[in-house]
Amino acid sequence: xxxxxxxxxxxxxxxxxxxxxxxxxxxxxxxxxxxxxxxxxxxxxxxxxxxxxxxxxxxxxxxxxxxxxxxxxxxxxxxxxxxxxxxxxxxxxxxxxxxxxxxxxxxxxxxxxxxxxxxxxxxxxxxxxxxxxxxxxxxxxxxxxxxxxxxxxxxxxxxxxxxxxxxxxxxxxxxxxxxxxxxxxxxxxxxxxxxxxxxxxxxxxxxxxxxxxxxxxxxxxxxxxxxxxxxxxxxxxxxxxxxxxxxxxxxxxxxxxxxxxxxxxxxxxxxxxxxxxxxxxxxxxxxxxxxxxxxxxxxxxxxxxxxxxxxxxxxxxxxxxxxxxxxxxxxxxxxxxxxxxxxxxxxxxxxxxxxxxxx
Ligand code: PEP
Ligand code: MN
Numbered sequence: 001x002x003x004x005x006x007x008x009x010x011x012x013x014x015x016x017x018x019x020x021x022x023x024x025x026x027x028x029x030x031x032x033x034x035x036x037x038x039x040x041x042x043x044x045x046x047x048x049x050x051x052x053x054x055x056x057x058x059x060x061x062x063x064x065x066x067x068x069x070x071x072x073x074x075x076x077x078x079x080x081x082x083x084x085x086x087x088x089x090x091x092x093x094x095x096x097x098x099x100x101x102x103x104x105x106x107x108x109x110x111x112x113x114x115x116x117x118x119x120x121x122x123x124x125x126x127x128x129x130x131x132x133x134x135x136x137x138x139x140x141x142x143x144x145x146x147x148x149x150x151x152x153x154x155x156x157x158x159x160x161x162x163x164x165x166x167x168x169x170x171x172x173x174x175x176x177x178x179x180x181x182x183x184x185x186x187x188x189x190x191x192x193x194x195x196x197x198x199x200x201x202x203x204x205x206x207x208x209x210x211x212x213x214x215x216x217x218x219x220x221x222x223x224x225x226x227x228x229x230x231x232x233x234x235x236x237x238x239x240x241x242x243x244x245x246x247x248x249x250x251x252x253x254x255x256x257x258x259x260x261x262x263x264x265x266x267x268x269x270x271x272x273x274x275x276x277x278x279x280x281x282x283x284x285x286x287x288x289x290x291x292x293x294x295x296x297x298x299x300x301x302x303x304x305x306x307x308x309x310x311x312x313x314x315x316x317x318x319x320x321x322x323x324x325x326x327x328x329x330x331x332x333x334x335x336x337x338x339x340x341x342x343x344x345x346x347x348x349x350x351x352x353x354x355x356x357x358x359x
Contacts, residue, residue, distance in 0.1 A: 002200055005117075007065075012262040016346045024078065025295050025308050027078070028081075028082060028085055031082040031085060031086060032085060033088070034091060035085065035086030035087075035090075035295045036087070036089060038086070039089065039090055039093070045083055045086040046083060046339070047088055047202045051076075051079050053236065053330075054075070054079070055072050055075060055076075055171075056154075058071055058072070059072060059076055064091045067319060068333070071236055072174075073220065083347070089281055093270075094246075094247075094248045094346070095097065095250060095253035095254065095258070096247075096249045096250050096253060096289075096290045096291075096292060097289065097290065097291075097335035098234070098288070098289060098290060098291050100172075101291045102154070102291070104119050104120075104289060104291050104293070104306050105119055105236050105258055105260075105291045105292050105293065106118065106119045106120045106293075107119055107231050107259045107260065107261050107292070107293050108231070108259070108315065109152060109188050109190075109207050109208045109231050110188070110207070111182075113208045113229065113260055114186060114187075114188055115188075116151045116152050116188055116193070117359075118293035118295065118321050119261075119292070119293030119321050120323060120359075121208050121359070122358070122359020123149075123288050123316055123320075123321060123322050123323070123357050123358055124151075124152065124193045124295065124312070124322035124359060125150055125152070125320060125321075125322060125323055126150075126152045126153075126154050126190055126233075126295070126322065126323070126324040126325070127145055127148075127150045127152075127153065127154065127324075127325050127326070127327050127328070127347065128141060128145060128154035128190075128327060129141055129154070129155050129156075129326060129327065129328045129329075129334065129341065130155075130156060130251075130326050130328065130334060130337040130340075130341055131156045131157075131159055131161075131167060131169055131170075131174075131334070131335050131336045131337075132155040132156060132157050132169070132170055132174040132178050132191075132211060133167075133170070133176050133253055133334070133335050134174075134177075134231055135177060136237070137328075137329055137330075138155065138177050138181040138272065139181065139184075140182035140326070140329040141153070141155065141181065141328070142184055142185040142327060143184070143185060143189060143326070144327075144347075145185070145187060146185035146186060146187055146328070148347065148348070148351060149358070150187070151187065151188060152187070152188045152189075152190055152208070153178075153181070153182060153185075153187040153188065153189055153246070154189075154190045154191070154210070154324065155174075155178045155181075155189070155190075155191060155192070156169055156174075156191060156192045156210075156336070157169050157170055157171055157172070157173075157174030157175045157177075157178060157192075158171065158174075158191075158192055158193060158195070158198060158202075159192075159336055160192070160194055160212050160215070161336065166336065167335040167336055170238075171198075172201055175191060175202060175204075175205035175206065176205060177199065177251045178191055178205060178206065179205040179206070180196070182207070188207040188208065188278070189205070189206050189207050190206060190207070190208040190209075190210055190233055191205065191206035191208075191209065191210060192209075192210040192211070192212050193209050193211070193221070194212065194214075194215055194221070194223040195204075195221070196220050196221050199221070199224040199225055199228050200228070200357060202228075203228040203230045203324075206230065207231075208230060208231045208232070208233055208236060208261075209228060209230050209231070209232050209233070209272075210232075210233040211225060211227050211232060211233070211234050211235060211236065211248075213235045213236065213237055213238045214237075214238075214263055215321070216234070216235060216237030216240055216244075216245070217237055217240070217244065217248065219251055221352040222248055222251035222252055223251055223255055225252060226251060226252040226253070226254065226255025226256065226257045226258070227255050227256075228257075229257075230259070230261065231260070231261065232252055232257065232260045232261070233263055233295075233324075234248060234249055234252065234260055234261065234262050234263060235263045235265050235283065235300075236262070236264050236265060236267070236279075238265075238266070238276060239267065239268055240267075242282060242285055242286070242289070243284070245262070245282070246286070246289060246290055249262060249290065249292060256286060258292075260287055260292050261292065261293045261294070261295055261322075262290070262293065262294045262295070263294070263295050263296070263297050263324060263325075264278070264280075264282050264286070264291055264294065264295075264296050264297070264301070264315075264320075265281050265296075265297035265301055266277050266278045266279065266297070266300055266301030267282075267300070274301065274302050274303055274304065275300065275302060275303020275304070275308075276299070276300065276301050276302075276303065276327050277301070277339065278298070278301035278302070278311055278314075278315075279298070280296075280314055280315065280318045283296060283315065283318050283319060283320050284318050284319055287319040292322040293322070294319070294320055294321055294340045295315075295320050295321055295322035295323060296311070296312070296315035296320045296321075296322075296323055296324065297324035298311040298312050298315065298323055298324070298325055299323075299337075299341070299342075300326075300337075300340070301325040302340065303340045304339065304340060305331075305340060305341070305342050305346055308325060308342065308350055309350055309353040309354060312325070312354060313354065316357060325342065325347075326341040326342065327341060327342045327343075327344070327346075327347045327352070328341040328342070328343065329343070329344060330343065331343050
């Protein structure tokens with residue numbers, strides 16, 4: 001049996017708890033209003049000067065029995081919870097978020113009568129050589145890819161190479177070759193762009209602009225492709241967290257372009273037997289968090305040709321909207337990524353093993 005005196009005091013404590021709770025939530029409601037206005041004014045929610053002023057006032061007003069240090073510690077927790085509340089309010093407003101836009105976004109790549117849609121239910125395949133190297137290589141590639149039923153051909157004219165002495169790509173003549181091959185074989189053309197100065201010319205020739213893993217946080221470039229009026233294939237940075245990856249999409253979205261396809265291409269881990277580690281959880285999480293289509297680049301994830309079918313099947317099983325794969329007429333002589341590109345026979349086998357999954 002509890003002592004009646006203690007019980008009576010506890011009853012008062014219970015009542016005070018409710019008063020504190022009501023006061024805290026009243027405060028939280030005010031803080032939310034301040035937060036919303038700060039968001040409108042594009043002001044930061046964190047204001048250390050204001051926090052120290054409030055602490056000063058509170059310690060001056062404190063009559064105990066709590067010490068001033070305790071009062072400060074308690075109110076710092078309240079300030080932290082309030083800041084979290086203000087920052088959380090902004091989250092659903094991010095344009096990439098499903099909270100802001102529950103329906104899937106369809107991304108259409110088109111030129112004339114040709115068109116391919118990501119995110120509309122059909123699984124899309126992007127295939128082609130790592131680099132655009134020569135007229136003969138592209139003629140062979142274009143004819144083969146079109147005959148294989150591929151609609152979106154990739155090929156890099158600007159190549160991000162680890163060594164400055166590696167093949168850097170043909171530049172504008174490469175873009176011209178890619179566009180010509182695409183025209184000759186009724187293909188759509190995806191090409192990487194690495195420099196803000198090349199965005200306009202790349203957008204002139206390519207039907208979709210790719211941002212590679214190394215430029216995933218090149219914010220000037222992301223803004224520039226956001227303004228280029230072309231769909232964007234946005235690779236995940238090799239060390240990007242989910243948040244960083246989705247915020248790269250936000251850069252493009254914030255320029256008014258929602259035609260973005262996210263592409264998981266493996267992240268850097270301690271593992272050496274694959275070039276990168278394909279992060280399929282990221283695909284599943286991305287499908288939950290964003291309305292944008294998500295595809296998987298199995299080639300750059302694996303860095304080898306013998307596990308591409310199971311990786312592609314796994315990608316589609318986990319909800320990816322498509323697959324990206326490198327194919328070259330003669331991978332042994334390719335000027336980039338020659339370990340990981342499928343030859344034509346290997347690509348035919350890949351298509352057979354995958355079955356009729358492509359839209
Ligand atoms: C590429 O697609 O050719 C490429 C360089 O890919 P990533 O940026 O994913 O390495
Ligand atoms: Mn490559």
